[in-house]
Amino acid sequence: MPPASSPKGTRAHLFFKRLVQQRTLAWMCIPFVIWAFIFKYLPLWGWTMAFQNFKPARSFSDQQWVGWQHFSTLFEDNTFYRVLRNTLVMSSIKLVLGFVTAITLALLLNELKNVIFKRFVQTVSYLPHFISWVVASSIVLTVLSPDGIINLLLMKLHLIDSPVLWMGKGEYFWGILGATEVWKDVGWNTIIYLAAITAIDPAQYEAAEIDGASRFKRMLYITLPGLKPVIVILLIMNMGSILESGFEPQYLLGNGMNMDYSENLDIFVLKYGLGMGNFSLGTAAGIFKTVVSFIFLFSANYIAKKMGESRLF
């Protein structure tokens, strides 16, 4: 079957031919396409709100159109730049810390030969993932309170003279948040890497061992490159949510004293959008977020493509 020489061998023809061949698969896709259309595309209609002075009780034709006014309100507000900075910083911290710790833990766990100990460490490390943020933040607040365990420990070790008000210093917030996120999710994030490691051909390790590669060398030259495709794909996907720095931990751990550092875009939208019944402003902020995420996602994918790595699309 030499399709290239055939006059009908155009790309469109090929497409339809394949469609017929794989019609069962195509049929199976339809419900999900409909699902995606209803729940992911139809709601985009709501974006029109950002260009109106939206009032919930009125019909669409009664809404007052204001053009880009809500966007300019947003960009003229100093608070907006502060929360944007916080969002970017916090999600970068989350991204970098999340990757580094999860990969490190996966590599270390992989080297463990004692299965029971390995299972134990894994279980303990992913358990916090199942605690809700409400409970987790209460634990964090208690541990970090002036008479909490951390202050007690530091005092006993004579590292500090008087208790530190951890939650009261804005500059500490990002660090605390990063540490909390790692504690909560490192075990969970590790799972996917551990799964990817099992897919690496054991013969490679054996060969390397015969060639005299040390454990560390094997980790560096076999395990890590083996993980690379997974890492890159996950990185691209996470770039798409660079403006999603999370909402619950910031909301629950934030207070007046650290809000210059803890408030992010989501909290801003909540306070000035939903909280004030100003749905239009909230939508404008949401659109902004989507556009930025889009740019990040596409650039990450483009870079991956240029570097000849595996990519999302």
Next chain:
Amino acid sequence: MLKTKVRIASLAVLLTVLLAGCSQNNSSSPSATGDDENSPVTFSYYMFSPGKKDTLASETTIGKVLQEQTGVDWKLEYLVGDSATKAGVMIASGDYPDVISSSGEMSKLLDAGAYIPLDDLIEEYGPNIKRVYGPYFDKMKNAEDGKIYALPYTANQGEYSGSPNVGGGAFWIQRSVLKEFNYPKITTLDEYFDLIQDYKEKYPTVDGAETIGFVSLAGVANNFFTLQNPAMHLAGYPNDGSVMVDMTTHEAKVVAGTDAQKKWIKKLNEINAQGMLDPESFTMNKDQYLAKLTSGRVLGYFNYGWQIGDASKNLLSAGIDEKRYAPLPIVFDEGIKDQYVDPPGFVNNYATGISVNAKDPVRIIKYFDNLLKEENQVLVQWGIKDETYSVDEKGRFYYANEDQRKAHDDLELSRKFGFTYFGTDWPKYGGESTLTDGNAYSPGNQPEVAAASYTEGDKKFLEAYGIQTFSELFNKPEERPWFPAWSIALEQGSPEQIFTTKSDDLQRKYLPEMILGAPSNFDKLWDAYMAELNKLDKAGYEATITKVVKDRVAGKW
């Protein structure tokens, strides 16, 4: 071929199911009308007030009795989390329950057209509603269209009956402190903190942990007023929200940035430098705060009684009187007349109304009307005669024994009977009402009940100060026809509302910084704070509030 057909057919079925799942069933018609008036029906009731477990009304004794009278049962749902957000989400989705109690979210719900006007329904089905709310109709009318959309909770009936106990704001002090110094009479802020300091020096630890001089609930965003409000109380004003209203000119002045606030915050800065203030005041959540209050380590705090209900009940049932707290009307200087006790007022925007989604507004309004019959108002406050209260030969209501008192005071029992659920958030008489037979509407306001509920420690305390009730420590409220100014509804997303949010944010950031900073730094920080505050449209906000206050004084609500 057959296979394909089967496939297409099954796909079609799948699609129908999918689409059917998406379409909403809006066609539920008002069913029970005419002959079967008391047919069983269940409506949903959402409360924008937190802290209660969701339940079916019929699972409580009161709800059961009312169900027998009307056939109506309720699915009661209470707020979890932030009310502004919940309201926003509810409006955005248009997913309203049958009845909504608004708490602070009234203007948002009205703006969104969530409520139906009640005028015609009241006219036709509400003789009792008319009797109870009639005198207040003017204050309940919507400013825009003159219609009534909701029934508030503060429509007082009969003679005014004040509370013998203090449920409002006060500077609270651990009773052991007063006892230690032989029950001194203190009125000023300096005296208050001096006393606490003397006690703390004498007893630096409690059960091994450091004694805490003063603590505030300023870490919780929607309780930040706990730190803001004392300034106006200390200056001799009642709780008008974020403003102080002049008694003669009726000018409203924002508390933020006033001398009163500076004086209050500076004092806290001073006591912090002396190690008397708990720095965790600004970071802990409410659970941690209440735990601290019940630990016995705290000597003083400012709160409204209703903020700390559970902690007070726990301390009471622990039975150690000395670890309980006494309310004091503290002011800045001798000569300022304290105004902690709320003057009689009418709050028109904490109210309950029927939503546009309600299946059967007629049944609901009939239920409300039935609820407002005097015997049912007695039921929701006092309960059932000889079961949860007794009547003496003069017709006075009282608790004949411990069990009757417990039915009201014990958290679990009052939940089971339904006082917890029916006591507020329903159309009702105002809390300071008097029944037609002269008894107080609220059991807590009945002198017989209050006197009998005092513990030995309470009696000793009252005796030491030569008074009969705790509220006698406080001055009587002066008449303020606009009261409370915090019930003035601001338009959604208006400059006034943005001012409130921005100035609160500013205070949440600066006030703790000023309090916890070095005293030498205070003035510098204050200037920075004022510079930021002055950038906001304070004048515009004050003008708006002043206008409404003047309108209310003139009788226009």
